[in-house]
Amino acid sequence: MAEQSWVAGADESGFGLENLPFGAVSRAGGPARPAVRIGAHALILEPLAEAGLLGDLPPGALAGPVLNPFLALGRETWSATRARIAGLLRSGSPDQEAAAAALVPLTEVEAVLPIAIGDYVDFYSSIEHASNVGKIFRPDAEPLLPNWRHLPVGYHGRASSVIVSGTDVRRPQGQLPPPEPGGAPGFGPTERLDIELELGFVTGPGNALGTSIATADVREHVFGFVLVNDWSARDIQRWEYVPLGPFLGKSFATSVSPWIVPLEALEPHRVAAREQDPEPLDYLRTDEDWALDIELEVAIAPEGGEETVVARTNARGLYWTAPQQLAHATVNGTNVRPGDLYASGTISGPDPGSRGSLLELTWGGRDPLELHGGGTRKFLQDGDTVVLRGVAGAVSLGEVRGRILPSV
Amino acid sequence: MAEQSWVAGADESGFGLENLPFGAVSRAGGPARPAVRIGAHALILEPLAEAGLLGDLPPGALAGPVLNPFLALGRETWSATRARIAGLLRSGSPDQEAAAAALVPLTEVEAVLPIAIGDYVDFYSSIEHASNVGKIFRPDAEPLLPNWRHLPVGYHGRASSVIVSGTDVRRPQGQLPPPEPGGAPGFGPTERLDIELELGFVTGPGNALGTSIATADVREHVFGFVLVNDWSARDIQRWEYVPLGPFLGKSFATSVSPWIVPLEALEPHRVAAREQDPEPLDYLRTDEDWALDIELEVAIAPEGGEETVVARTNARGLYWTAPQQLAHATVNGTNVRPGDLYASGTISGPDPGSRGSLLELTWGGRDPLELHGGGTRKFLQDGDTVVLRGVAGAVSLGEVRGRILPSV
Numbered sequence: 001m002a003e004q005s006w007v008a009g010a011d012e013s014g015f016g017l018e019n020l021p022f023g024a025v026s027r028a029g030g031p032a033r034p035a036v037r038i039g040a041h042a043l044i045l046e047p048l049a050e051a052g053l054l055g056d057l058p059p060g061a062l063a064g065p066v067l068n069p070f071l072a073l074g075r076e077t078w079s080a081t082r083a084r085i086a087g088l089l090r091s092g093s094p095d096q097e098a099a100a101a102a103l104v105p106l107t108e109v110e111a112v113l114p115i116a117i118g119d120y121v122d123f124y125s126s127i128e129h130a131s132n133v134g135k136i137f138r139p140d141a142e143p144l145l146p147n148w149r150h151l152p153v154g155y156h157g158r159a160s161s162v163i164v165s166g167t168d169v170r171r172p173q174g175q176l177p178p179p180e181p182g183g184a185p186g187f188g189p190t191e192r193l194d195i196e197l198e199l200g201f202v203t204g205p206g207n208a209l210g211t212s213i214a215t216a217d218v219r220e221h222v223f224g225f226v227l228v229n230d231w232s233a234r235d236i237q238r239w240e241y242v243p244l245g246p247f248l249g250k251s252f253a254t255s256v257s258p259w260i261v262p263l264e265a266l267e268p269h270r271v272a273a274r275e276q277d278p279e280p281l282d283y284l285r286t287d288e289d290w291a292l293d294i295e296l297e298v299a300i301a302p303e304g305g306e307e308t309v310v311a312r313t314n315a316r317g318l319y320w321t322a323p324q325q326l327a328h329a330t331v332n333g334t335n336v337r338p339g340d341l342y343a344s345g346t347i348s349g350p351d352p353g354s355r356g357s358l359l360e361l362t363w364g365g366r367d368p369l370e371l372h373g374g375g376t377r378k379f380l381q382d383g384d385t386v387v388l389r390g391v392a393g394a395v396s397l398g399e400v401r402g403r404i405l406p407s408v
Numbered sequence: 409m410a411e412q413s414w415v416a417g418a419d420e421s422g423f424g425l426e427n428l429p430f431g432a433v434s435r436a437g438g439p440a441r442p443a444v445r446i447g448a449h450a451l452i453l454e455p456l457a458e459a460g461l462l463g464d465l466p467p468g469a470l471a472g473p474v475l476n477p478f479l480a481l482g483r484e485t486w487s488a489t490r491a492r493i494a495g496l497l498r499s500g501s502p503d504q505e506a507a508a509a510a511l512v513p514l515t516e517v518e519a520v521l522p523i524a525i526g527d528y529v530d531f532y533s534s535i536e537h538a539s540n541v542g543k544i545f546r547p548d549a550e551p552l553l554p555n556w557r558h559l560p561v562g563y564h565g566r567a568s569s570v571i572v573s574g575t576d577v578r579r580p581q582g583q584l585p586p587p588e589p590g591g592a593p594g595f596g597p598t599e600r601l602d603i604e605l606e607l608g609f610v611t612g613p614g615n616a617l618g619t620s621i622a623t624a625d626v627r628e629h630v631f632g633f634v635l636v637n638d639w640s641a642r643d644i645q646r647w648e649y650v651p652l653g654p655f656l657g658k659s660f661a662t663s664v665s666p667w668i669v670p671l672e673a674l675e676p677h678r679v680a681a682r683e684q685d686p687e688p689l690d691y692l693r694t695d696e697d698w699a700l701d702i703e704l705e706v707a708i709a710p711e712g713g714e715e716t717v718v719a720r721t722n723a724r725g726l727y728w729t730a731p732q733q734l735a736h737a738t739v740n741g742t743n744v745r746p747g748d749l750y751a752s753g754t755i756s757g758p759d760p761g762s763r764g765s766l767l768e769l770t771w772g773g774r775d776p777l778e779l780h781g782g783g784t785r786k787f788l789q790d791g792d793t794v795v796l797r798g799v800a801g802a803v804s805l806g807e808v809r810g811r812i813l814p815s816v
Contacts, residue, residue, distance in 0.1 A: 008675020086652070118566050124652060136430065144648050150593050151583055156564040156650040156659070160527050161617055161742045170618035172740035175559055186556050187689050209569055209661070210578035210816065236740065242553050244532060244563040248740040251564070281583065281595050332580035332644065332656040333816075334569045408618065408741070 004091045004396065007051060007103065011038030014396025018268075021224065021259035022396070024114035025104065032065035032112045035104075037259045037398075038089050042109055044102045045085075053095055054084045054303035062069055066116045067260070071223050078223060079264055084214075097290040115202060118337040120162055120188045120254065121329055122198075122230060122345060124153040125320035126198035129348040137238070149278060152320035152328050157230070160249035161342065164258050165400040171382060171407040172252040177239040189407035190233035191346045192365070193380040197298050197356030197388050198228035199315050200343035201398075202260050202323050207338035213330045215286045221336060222322060223293070225266060227235050227257040227388050228343040228402040234359055234379070256341070257388075257400040267268065269293045269392035273321050275385040283327055290321035294392045296347060298356065300371060304328055305381030308371040313347055313354040315390070382406040410802065412499045414545035415511065415519045418447030422804025425494050426676075428808070429632065430475055433512065439671050440473035440520045443512075443598045445806075446497050446668045447630035450517055452491075452510045453682070461503055462492045474524045475479075479612045479746040486612070486631060487672055489610035498727055512698040513712075519666035521572040523610060526745040528570055528662065530606075530753060531562040532639060537756040537781035545646070553700050557686060560728035560736050565638070570749065572666050572810035573808040577639055579790060579815040580660040595816035598641035601774070601788040605706050605764030605796050606636035607805075609730050610668050614744035621738045623694045623731035629744060630730060633674060633700070635665040635796050635808040638749040642767055642787070653778040664749070665808040677800035681729050692737055698729035702800045704755060706764065708779060711791030716779040718769060721755055721762040723798070 003017050008379050015037045024032040025042045036244045045062040054062070057077070061069045070078075086101040124130055130153075134143030135200040147153060163169075171193055176186035207213050213221055230250060237249025253309040268295035273291035275342070293314040301307040320328075325342055355361045358379050364367055368376040380386065384404050390397035413427050418424045421683050423445045432440040433450045443450035454469040456462050462470070467486070469477045477487075496507040529559030532538055535552070538561075564743040571577075579601055583593035612631040615621050621629055626751025638658065680772060681699035708717040728736075733750055754764040763769045770776055776784040786793065792812050798805035 035630050099419050119566055122652075146586070146590065147583075147593070147647055147650065151648065153652055153655075154654050156566055158527055158564055158742055159567070160614075160748075162616070169439040175555075176738045178554070182554065184686065185555070185689070187691075197419070199798075206568075209571070210813075239555055241651070241653075242555065242560065243464070243653070244530075245649075245651070247561075248737070248742070251737075251742040253742075278592065282594070283595075329656070329659075329706065330499050331580050332582045332641070332660040334566055334656070334659040334661075337568050357743065402741055405618075 002359065003146060005038060005089045006091045006093065006096055007038045007089060012134065013039045014391060014394065015039050016394060017089060018299035019265050019395045020082055021261045022114065023259045024064055024067065025109035025114050026112050027109045027275060033235045034062045034064050034067055034070065034114065036085050040106050042106055043085065043099065045186065046103050048099065049190055051098060053088060053098060054081050056279045057209065059082065067073045067114045068116050068339040074205045076219050078262065082158045082262060082264060083268045101292040111164065112261065115339040116340050117162050120157040120341045121154050122340060122343045123152050123155045123320065123325050124326065124345040125152050125318045126346055126348050127319040128144045128350055128354060129346040129360065132348060132355065135304060136359060136364045152325050154329065157254060158375050161251055162256060165255055167255065167402065168405045169253045170403045172233050172236065173407050174233065174236040174248050174369065175239055176235045183375060185239055187380035190236055194232045194234050194358045194403065195245065195298065195310065195386050196232055196346040197296055198230050198343045198346060199294065200223055200226050200228040200256065200341050202226065203251045203336050203340040204338050209335040211335045213326050215327045216282065218326055219263060220325035221326060222263050224262040225259040226260055226398065227390050229255040229386060229388050229396050229400050229402060230343060231255065245391045255400050255402045259398050261275050261397050263394060266292055267390055271316050274319060276319065283331055286321065286323050290323050291316040291318065292392065294390045294397065296388065296390045299387045300374055301378065301385045302371060309386065310369055311353060311355055313356060314347040317345055317349050318344055318347060380404050413446060413495055413497045414499045414501065415446045415449060417641065421447045422799060422802065423447050424802060425497060427669060427673050427803045428490055429669045430522065431667045432472055432475065432520050433517035436452055436689065437701060441469045442472050442475055442522065444493050444679045445754050448513055448514050449511045451493065451507065452512060455510050456507065459506060461496060461506060462489050463797040475522045476524050476695045476747040482613045483628050486670065487695045487707065492673060501639065510691060519572065522666065522668065522718050523747040525567040525570050527532050527693060527745055528565040529562050530565045530751045531560050531728065531733050532753040533560050533726045533733065534754055534756050536758055537754040537764060537768065539561065540756060544767060544772045552674040552681050560733050562737065563653045569659055570654065570662045570664060573597050573663055575663065576813045577661045577810045578813045580644065581815050582644040582656050583647055584643045593647060598644055600642035601812065602640045602642050603706065603794050604638035604754040605719065606638050606751045606754060607702065608634050608636040608664065608749050610634065611744050611748040612746050614746060617743040618741045619724045621734050621744065622694065623631055623735045626709050626731035626734055629734060630671050632668040633805065635798050636670055637663040637794060637796050637808050637810060638751060639663065661671065663808050663810045665806045667806050669803060669805050673803050674700055674757055674800055679724050680745055682725065684727065684728060690733045690737055694729065698731050699724040699726065700800065702798045702805065704796065704798045707795045708785065710779060710783055710789065710795045713781045715795065716778055718731060719761060719763055721757040721764060723755055725757050726752055726755060750756055751754065
């Protein structure tokens with residue numbers, strides 16, 4: 001039986017002692033302070049560190065406003081600190097009083113973006129998603145391009161517009177595809193605003209420029225995981241993306257869940273990844289199981305209306321795994337820094353109800369979704385709130401939530 | 409006649425009072441300190457700011473290690489500070505003694521990367537370059553894709569591997585295109601290591617997420633310009649780039665010149681841009697002339713050998729201008745931050761000797777270049793040093809230099 005916490009309600013919440021995700025909270029617009037979530041509370045870390053209750057940490061490592069200094073310390077420190085925190089929060093802890101003084105109800109604070117993101121990379125690692133997009137965008141061609149099964153296709157996204165769950169998303173405007181080939185583009189708010197259900201990892205210590213990270217070393221470089229909603233304007237994207245890839249169709253916003261679940265907390269939920277055919281090149285091979293058994297769902301609620309779960313899937317179905325993504329991203333010698341974000345790409349499963357984007361769920365707008373309460377959706381409408389959720393057994397990844405504001 | 413400086417040799421150096429570019433220097437691995445280049449010297453700014461000689465600046469704005477806090481202050485402060493610096497360095501300045509005490513020969517310091525780059529965007533704004541690449545990569549199709557004349561095509565590059573001139577570049581390795589269609593990829597060091605001659609701008613104050621920057625406001629947001637070498641591994645790029653754009657073929661290194669030439673110094677070198685056909689959408693129109701009359705050259709020197717200038721061109725030939733690039737990049741509401749870098753894309757002219765990449769200069773490797781001393785080049789060899797230089801009348805952009813190290 002799992003150990004119990006003295007924090008009321010924590011054990012059954014998905015944020016018990018098995019989880020202890022890291023984030024940062026701010027009270028009434030005050031400074032952001034690194035914290036660990038336990039149940040419906042945030043445990044503010046800096047006073048505990050100052051009191052010597054978190055072990056041997058460099059001064060200021062948890063002073064905020066972001067976790068980057070802590071992320072830079074590496075796996076042994078992460079693990080030792082997390083063990084200390086678990087000790088403080090365990091039933092019978094001799095330090096319960098000190099810990100209780102650092103506990104704040106989540107209702108009294110705002111969870112803010114806990115990292116300064118150096119680079120944001122987005123992959124394309126679900127074979128069902130890549131195949132569906134190929135069928136929708138290039139109906140007369142082979143759905144998967146020739147490189148897809150040989151490497152985890154990816155590109156750089158925009159770091160400045162990565163926002164935390166709860167931040168509203170303004171419908172972007174831009175150039176829209178010409179009505180007929182060879183014609184002039186239109187201009188206006190996107191008419192095909194979409195979501196992408198993704199899982200992302202946040203890095204700790206990086207590598208020097210000119211070196212690479214081996215798949216076997218992933219635990220030294222990956223701190224933990226968040227849910228990612230890679231908002232997409234499909235019409236803007238379709239017009240702009242040749243030949244250099246997505247730009248404004250993606251860069252207006254990317255939402256992340258606020259609590260970074262440590263890789264250590266997800267270790268019991270590692271499972272065998274699907275078979276890869278052909279077998280990848282040496283630098284992409286792994287000896288361990290690196291798929292993550294995380295149940296995921298997508299829900300949409302119209303303004304003032306109730307929520308409809310429109311998709312359910314599982315991250316274990318991803319074709320390319322996190323160690324493969326990180327090894328690939330650095331095989332050319334580029335350098336990772338603490339606080340980089342690497343997202344999986346849309347996670348879609350084989351069934352129609354397991355697809356992680358509206359593009360796929362409605363098959364390019366052909367088959368509108370029915371919402372509870374009577375509405376339908378091809379793509380998102382102003383006022384819609386989208387919520388992505390994830391859970392791995394007793395370990396919750398929480399949610400990432402965003403509401404669509406009308407274009408300016 | 410231009411005003412003269414009391415700093416010996418400054419007036420005719422390209423780094424006289426007309427220029428005054430900003431950067432940062434470090435002595436023997438010590439802390440990086442913001443500085444302005446005058447002739448062959450760096451003027452260290454913080455002691456002058458502390459002595460009240462640079463006007464009304466917030467404390468620490470020039471304390472280093474990067475210029476970002478100064479960049480955030482905006483155009484009026486930039487201009488006033490630059491005027492104060494010009495006053496200190498002008499012949500007959502009453503403060504010559506104080507300024508001389510802050511002057512360090514460039515031979516005694518290292519010019520370091522002076523900005524923390526939030527996001528790095530790379531455009532594709534030369535019509536000759538885009539047409540050449542189209543002809544080389546897609547010989548049977550229309551060279552320019554349908555979107556090219558309607559918007560400045562661009563994508564996000566990697567910020568972590570932006571390096572300052574003088575930093576060696578390790579030849580990247582990675583997956584290479586299959587020898588025949590449908591085959592398995594190769595793996596190894598790139599065999600097609602290339603350069604791209606580009607001009608980049610560095611931003612000051614940004615915009616709030618959800619808003620856009622108008623072309624008319626470019627002076628409020630652009631601090632200045634640097635030379636950019638967007639190193640490229642053409643074989644890695646060709647295999648990976650569909651459908652999400654370049655990734656590892658570019659992310660291993662991007663070199664920039666160390667001294668950011670203020671837009672204010674380039675104002676006298678603004679000229680009419682080439683005609684755009686069709687006329688762009690409203691948000692891309694400008695009332696003023698925004699092409700920059702900057703002469704550019706590319707030189708290659710083999711290990712221990714003399715330099716050959718392999719290309720000469722001019723930035724004024726770019727089809728899309730900086731205000732258009734910035735307006736386009738933000739039309740969807742994404743946010744710019746102080747210290748972002750936006751590069752032009754390869755600058756090529758109409759003549760064979762005016763092309764800004766080896767891919768074009770050798771037409772995909774078909775026509776090797778002759779170097780002085782007898783060697784030839786299809787692409788770069790280990791030990792080669794590449795130097796890009798730029799000059800606008802009396803205002804030098806200096807150079808960006810990099811040497812190729814063998815793959816690990």
